[in-house]
Amino acid sequence: MARKLAVIGAGLMGSGIAQVSAQAGWDVVLRDITDEALSRGMDGIKASYDKFVSKGKLAEADAEAALGRITTTTELEAVADADVVVEAVFEKIEVKQEIFRALDGLAKDGAVLASNTSAIPITKIAAVTERPESVVGTHFFSPVPMMALCELVRGYKTSDETLASAREFAESTGKTCIVVNRDVAGFVTTRLISALVVEAVKLHESGVATAEDIDTACRLGFGHAMGPLATADLTGVDILLHATGNIYTESQDEKFAPPESMRRMVDAGDIGRKSGQGFYRH
Ligand SMILES: NC(=O)c1ccc[n+]([C@@H]2O[C@H](COP(=O)([O-])OP(=O)(O)OC[C@H]3O[C@@H](n4cnc5c(N)ncnc54)[C@H](O)[C@@H]3O)[C@@H](O)[C@H]2O)c1
Incomplete structure (x- = not known):
């Protein structure tokens, strides 16, 4: 059975992460706060798949199948059966903390709760949850379909198991990972x-x-x-x-x-x- 991914935020990064993950076989639910943001995100994904198809780098049938694996929603409850949740909303700690507080009550036990933050310490995001061991940084680069790196960031309490699952997820999308062992401000990159x-x-x-x-x-x-x-x-x-x-x-x-x-x-x-x-x- 395909593994399930929830992506919170359909902006530049969230839509890119949804795109590469659906192409890698994940069932993706993409969540944003408005239908307009979701439409913009999906338009960007379609345009990007079209470009890969026109360059001969992706078969049309594979692009269609990948698109068929992405659903959109404005309901955060849609994260309930996700194995991995990636948050990619604005780079504001209060916004991210509010989302992680809600995810803590909604996501299933054992789900990986990842943030795509480029600089906020993961420990500060994890601290608002009752499961900081499940929180990790998955820092993708823009444009996601082109950039091969994912910087994995350990928070103070991130477990080895969570880090390994995050690596497995990022590598499944074709990325090479580096590991940041302590979430110093700005990480490595x-x-x-x-x-x-x-x-x-x-x-x-x-x-x-x-x-x-x-x-x-x-x-x-x-x-x-x-x-x-x-x-x-x-x-x-x-x-x-x-x-x-x-x-x-x-x-x-x-x-x-x-x-x-x-x-x-x-x-x-x-x-x-x-x-x-x-x-x-x-
Ligand atoms: N842009 C880059 O080059 C880049 C690179 C690496 C990492 N990042 C990080 O990725 C994250 C997202 O950046 P971006 O460039 O995609 O931003 P963006 O502004 O393009 O998109 C953010 C999206 O989040 C949505 N959003 C806001 N609050 C929300 C909520 N409560 N629930 C669901 N959706 C919500 C917005 O509607 C918007 O669609 C940031 O943390 C940023 O630092 C960005």
């Missing part, structure tokens, strides 16, 4: 990109090198697909400012202190691709 972006911004603001040259150094010198400043423009300078600020607040480590020019860019609205201007003009 957000810490690494934050440290790199902060240093790149400092080099840029002090006139040591242009944005183009800093990015070229990382691309051609280190084989990065994209330089840190181009990455900041793509992700959103505001998002990275928020991430580095949180890591700095929690760690008090100066290397994560957001540089002044980054704060001023955000104040001025130059937040990257979505505003047309960041470190580059778009």
